[in-house]
Amino acid sequence: MNELEKARKEIEAIDSQMASLYEQRMDAVRHVISYKMENNLPIYDKQREEKLIEKNRKYIKNPDYELYYVDFLKHVMENSKDFQRSLQSQDIVAYCGIKGAFAHMTCEKLFPQSHTMGLSSFEDVFDAVVQKRAQYGVIPFENTNSGLVGEVLDALNSYPVYILGAYNLKVEQCLLGLPEATLKDVEWVYSKDQALSQAKVFLQELNVKTVAYPNTALAAQYVALEKDIHKAAIGAKENAAFYGLKVLATHIEENNQNTTRFMVIGLEPSNQGDRFSLCLVIEHKAGSLAQIIDIIGKHGLNMQCIQSRPIKGRPFEYFFFIEFDGNLEDENVQHCLKEIRTICERVKVLGNYTLKED
Known part of the structure; x- marks a missing residue:
């Protein structure tokens, strides 16, 4: 054996x-985060970290290693905080939204035992998952009437x-x-732009003005707070009970299959499911997409859908979202991806992933 x-x-x-010491350390970290959660304490304690670094660096006897050991300690502490965030x-x-939003109702259907966190934007939902403030995010991707939610695909x-x-949620839009209000009183209608689009024919017949709102539940909350009989909101009938409103009309969406x-998004991929999706950026030249489609067909894969979105910073160039039948571990899928x-x-x-129906 050489040197x-x-x-x-x-x-x-x-x-x-x-490795053995690392496991012991992380077992202790579990107790730390448990105490912090019980006592509503923050994960990050700047003063304690600084004191620990100053204390622990003195254990190093060889000065050549000291700065590297400090860097090592910082990585260990970041690793510990990341683990604590995942447990928290x-x-x-x-x-995205507040209690009564369709996304909130979907959360309760899919995760009946979990705590929900309402946020103000789709980006905030993605950020909460990435920063490990939430284990999962639930976001609307597409509606059968108003189409794709573009900003969600951009974030994906x-x-x-x-x-x-x-999860396919059957949506019944109500006014x-x-x-004390009646249909004849209504002059202004507030809701999410997609909801307004879904009820376009009804609203034209009602001859009202419309105002787009961040989501349907916020619109219902706004109408309740305004206390004006001339204002109404489009949303789920459950919002009437949540915000003390009355259902003035039901099934106002144009498509009864709405x-x-x-x-559902998360940080760790699943190996279970009968569908999978890809986002592709292809060369901006003639025949590029046709070449991709040919490869997909050659390997016997069925596409459920294909969508395109502009690439930010590259005018009139697009990336593609494709959903397939199958599983990423299937042999033909592996060959196709390669x-x-x-x-x-x-x-x-x-x-x-697997698609579930309402």
């Missing part, structure tokens, strides 16, 4: 000891998340007003 082999063997023995976010599901393409599930597909990667600028795998 290199001896040194490597010694390092391997030390690594084995470090367990059983927390983030969505840019954030480091995976799709873990899909909600004050308890359905919104919600996606071939696609050779001709794409970028391939983002969004993971396996």
Whole structure:
């Protein structure tokens, strides 16, 4: 055994000891975060970290190693905080809106035992998952009447998340007003732009003015607070009970098969499911997309849908979202992906999942 082999063997023995000590340290971290959560304490304590670094650096006897050990300690502490955040976010599901929003109702259907976290934007939902303030996010992806939610697809393409599930929620849009109001009183209607679009024919017949709101539940809350019989909101009938309103009309959506597909997102991919999705950036030249479609067909894959979105910073160039039947671990899928990667600028795998129906 030469000197290199001896040194490597010694390092391997030390690594084995470090792994055991690491597990002991993380077991202690579990107790730390448990206490912090029970006593509503923050994960990050700047003063304590600074004191620990100053204290622990003195254990190093060789001055050549001291700065590297400080850097090592900082990485260990970041690792510990990241683990604490993951434990803190367990059983927390983030969505865009407030109580009564369709996303909130979907959360309660899919995660009846979990805590929900209402946020003000789709980006906030993605950020909460990435920053480990929530274990999952529930976001609307597409509606059978108003189409794709473009900003959600943009976020799926840019954030480091995976799709873990899909759920089709049958949407019944209702007109909600004050308890003393009638349809004849209504002059202004507030709701999410997609909801206004879904009820376009009804609203034209009612001859009212419309105002787009961030989501349906916020619109219902606004109408309740305004206490004006001339104002109404479009939303789920459940919002009437939540905000003390009256249902003035039901099934006002143009399409009686009105359905919104919600996606569940998380940080870790699933190996279970009978669907998977990709985001692709292909070369901006004639025949590029046709080449991709040919490869998909050659490997016997069925596309459920294909969508395109503009690439920010590259005018009139697009990335593509494709949903397939199958599982990423299937042999033909693996071969297809390998071939696609050779001709794409970028391939983002969004993971396996199963579609559930309302």
